[in-house]
Amino acid sequence: MPISQFKEEFVARLKIDQIREKQLILNENDFEQKFIVPTVFAINSTDIFLYSHPWGNKVRCAPDCDSAREGKGHIREGCPKCWKKSKDWGTVNAFGTQNKFDLVAEDTKDGKLAVEIKFVSFTKGRRPDGEIQRFLGQCTLAASKFDFVVGVCGYSGMLNPEYDWDTEKFKHWAEKHNIDIVFRCISTETFANYEIEWITLPSFKFKRFLEREEFHYTDRHGVKLYYKDEKQELLVGFIEGYQWYHAKRGPVRIYILTHDSKEWGELLRDAKQILNELKEAIYEVLERQPFRGRIKGNIYGSPNG
Numbered sequence: 001m002p003i004s005q006f007k008e009e010f011v012a013r014l015k016i017d018q019i020r021e022k023q024l025i026l027n028e029n030d031f032e033q034k035f036i037v038p039t040v041f042a043i044n045s046t047d048i049f050l051y052s053h054p055w056g057n058k059v060r061c062a063p064d065c066d067s068a069r070e071g072k073g074h075i076r077e078g079c080p081k082c083w084k085k086s087k088d089w090g091t092v093n094a095f096g097t098q099n100k101f102d103l104v105a106e107d108t109k110d111g112k113l114a115v116e117i118k119f120v121s122f123t124k125g126r127r128p129d130g131e132i133q134r135f136l137g138q139c140t141l142a143a144s145k146f147d148f149v150v151g152v153c154g155y156s157g158m159l160n161p162e163y164d165w166d167t168e169k170f171k172h173w174a175e176k177h178n179i180d181i182v183f184r185c186i187s188t189e190t191f192a193n194y195e196i197e198w199i200t201l202p203s204f205k206f207k208r209f210l211e212r213e214e215f216h217y218t219d220r221h222g223v224k225l226y227y228k229d230e231k232q233e234l235l236v237g238f239i240e241g242y243q244w245y246h247a248k249r250g251p252v253r254i255y256i257l258t259h260d261s262k263e264w265g266e267l268l269r270d271a272k273q274i275l276n277e278l279k280e281a282i283y284e285v286l287e288r289q290p291f292r293g294r295i296k297g298n299i300y301g302s303p304n305g
């Protein structure tokens with residue numbers, strides 16, 4: 001298969017494949033060895049050559065690397081000789097620096113792919129600005145030389161929604177330059193085949209002004225969830241995007257109102273009870289996928305975009 005098709009399949013898997021044994025993923029090496037490497041090697045293709053870090057492996061291809069790649073032998077995953085040799089063509093030497101990537105691949109027609117892997121922590125309000133800049137810098141350096149670049153970042157903790165407004169804009173820009181960026185949360189709750197990332201928001205009415213445009217959560221695609229009774233209607237939750245709906249598995253990001261938000265108004269006393277009802281309604285949506293009209297109790301859904 002051509003490297004473009006390989007890249008498509010790899011990105012699709014990175015977005016929705018289950019990350020197993022999340023509790024054992026504590027750093028970048030774990031993330032690479034327990035999720036990325038098995039995912040990339042699971043793609044069935046005999047005409048794509050992958051070069052990954054040996055991680056201590058000393059076993060080489062048999063009978064030798066060249067014969068193995070000509071189909072006359074056995075390619076060894078993480079062969080140290082192949083890994084070393086891939087550096088001859090797989091680095092970007094620029095501005096007096098040598099930039100290497102975590103995984104490189106090529107097809108039989110000289111099409112090339114670079115993969116950059118990162119793992120960061122957003123726990124306890126931490127904002128890893130420098131690490132993200134370095135990660136995205138590596139991706140752009142790679143894109144100057146490779147046909148395709150995949151940047152995949154695993155993270156623990158929660159993205160602060162306030163610093164997430166320009167993410168989609170950046171991703172679109174990067175895609176135009178053949179860079180696919182995938183972020184995966186490690187500290188998620190598993191439900192059915194989904195990995196739920198809960199994000200609590202003090203307000204759904206919160207606005208941001210960017211380039212004279214006004215942004216709301218509800219400007220995004222997804223499902224709005226309301227609490228409704230005879231007297232009032234209040235937006236209390238938002239399921240982002242529809243990937244979860246189409247794939248029926250994988251990560252899903254859900255925003256819910258904090259239990260002490262000012263938006264509760266007269267409902268504040270019942271906020272915790274309503275939030276419990278909301279969570280049950282969300283599990284119902286994920287499991288059976290109804291999201292129009294009444295879902296459970298006083299919780300109603302409506303699609304957005």
Ligand SMILES: [Zn+2]
Pocket residue numbers: 060061064065076079080081082083
């Ligand atoms: Zn080899």
